[in-house]
Amino acid sequence: MPGKRKRPYSDIDFTLKRVFKKPGFRPLQREVVTATLEGEDVFLQAATSFGKSLCYQLPAVVDFGMTIVVSPLLALMNNQVAALRNARIRVETINSTTTPSERTRILADLQCGHPLTRLLYVTPEFCQGDNFRRILRIIHSQKELARIAVDEAHCVSEWGHDFRPSFQQLSFFKTEFPDVPIICLTATATARVREDIIQTLALDTSKLKMFRMTTSRPNLHYEVRFKSDDEDHYPNFLAWLKAAHARRAANPERASQLASQNQRADNVPGIIYTLFRKDCESLAARLRSDGIGAKPYHAGLPHSDRADALSGWVANKPGYDIVVATTAFGMGIDKENVRFVVHWQLPKSFEGFYQEAGRAGRDGKASVCILYYGREDRDRASKMMSRDQVRQYKGKEAPVPAMQEQMKHRAKSLLALTEYCEATNKCRHKIIADYFADEEVPTCHFACDWCKDAVGLVKRKEKGLASEEWCSTQREQGRYDVDEYE
Ligand SMILES: Nc1ncnc2c1ncn2[C@@H]1O[C@H](COP(=O)(O)OP(=O)(O)OP(=O)(O)O)[C@@H](O)[C@H]1O
Secondary structure, eight states, X not given: OOSOOOSOOTTHHHHXXXXXXXSSOOTTHHHHHHHHHTTOOEEEEOOTTSOOTHHHXXXXXXXXXXXXEEOSOHHHHXXXXXXXXXXXXXXXXESTTSOHHHHHHHHXXXXXXXXXXSEEEEOHHHHTOHHHHHHHHHHHHTTOEEEEEEXXXXXXXXXXXXXXXXXXXXXXXXXXXXXXOEEEXXXXXXXXXXXXXXXXXXXXXXXXXXXXXXXXXXXXXXXXEEOOTTSOOHHHHHHHHHHHHHHHHTOHHHHHHHHHTTOOTTOOOXXXXXXXXXXXXXXXXXXXXXXXXXXXXXTTSOHHHHHHHHHHHHTTOTTOSEEEEOTTSOTTOOOTTOOEEEESSOOSOHHHHHHHHTTSOTXXXXXXXXXXXXXXXXXXXXXXXXXXXXXXXXXXXSOOHXXXXXXXXXXXXXXXXXXXXXXXXXXXXXXXXXXXXXXXXXXXXXXXXXXHOHHHHHHHHHHHXXXXXXXXXXXXXXXXXXXXXX
């Protein structure tokens, strides 16, 4: 029910245990849940795998009325809907995969004004539809519109790394329903992105409850491996993976522990991110020819192939050990035992890197995040950026200031990521915390290549990278012109 509510919710602990099967709240979750239930507008920024979804899912179950969840990705929605249905929560989603008969059934439930649906997951594009807005007015008039959750809220911002234009229309919620609380959630927002989200959603800063947690993920072991165009880095990765397999096989105690958790000892689940669709397919095929179960995942594949790759991988099925993906597979993917995330090339942005690496170790256990960095890739990435800039400005008399700003932000983010890769004088956890302007200094117990062996890191860098002189000649000769990303 919209409006501020100042009574304690004694049943949140009960619901946490009984419905969500969690032993207790993680730090700050209770505060966020309570603020949401009290009708406050909330902004939550917290590390990947913090448990942000629970902060709107639990209120949706405890409270009256319906919660609308605006979410940018199909895979993310379907993943969460399946988990909530498992917990016997009435949840629905309307997206491009919803059949017409399903859609009719869901809308009929909403039209009555007193929906049985507790959570409704929709895309920002769907929120723009007149019919949906009309239905929302009916639900609101019956005091059944409980709250709006905007997940992956950085997509709202033009300066966020996954900007989606239709997110910009979401101010509709606050202007039409000022008494309905909004909660926005993200793992990756710089100060500027935060401001932009708040402004775009028409939130009032003086009333907004802001929760900012550290972005630090101490169980992730960050490592940069150096490469150059001259050398194929596949053998390096395969050797690392085979060594990890051998370690598992040599530990029968671990094998029986994994078996008891419905996991397998003869694989190590992971994700490899690449920028190009063609690499997804060829790399997955190459791994399969070496006896590793790997599946490609990118937006160009049929929906059924993507769904099969995702469900097989989540279920630890043989043949589905590694997903080789573009960024189409990222935000919100929640599989607890991902033991490694590898970036096959330099990603497009610092935020994207952090978000994707954050798919690893969601069970809190040690996991590895390897980024293969080459200076040629850096030069290709900046070439791509300049080309995008030219395209954006095409046909315009003068560059639009907002576009210029956006480009500046993109360049800054890429530069920060390059500096992360080139750095040999600082803990990688610290570099990440600095980028997001964390107030806390992160702890790193030998959980990055610099803290483990700074001298070795310098040597590997000297040996592995093409020289700047070489790269500069290549640049002059236009060698770094590339295909489209994805
Ligand atoms: N209090 C809790 N106790 C135990 N597990 C929890 C708790 N809260 C959430 N989790 C689990 O933590 C995992 C991560 O939660 P969730 O997917 O909401 O993360 P997130 O913060 O949205 O991360 P990301 O930004 O990376 O998507 C889920 O498997 C969820 O079930």
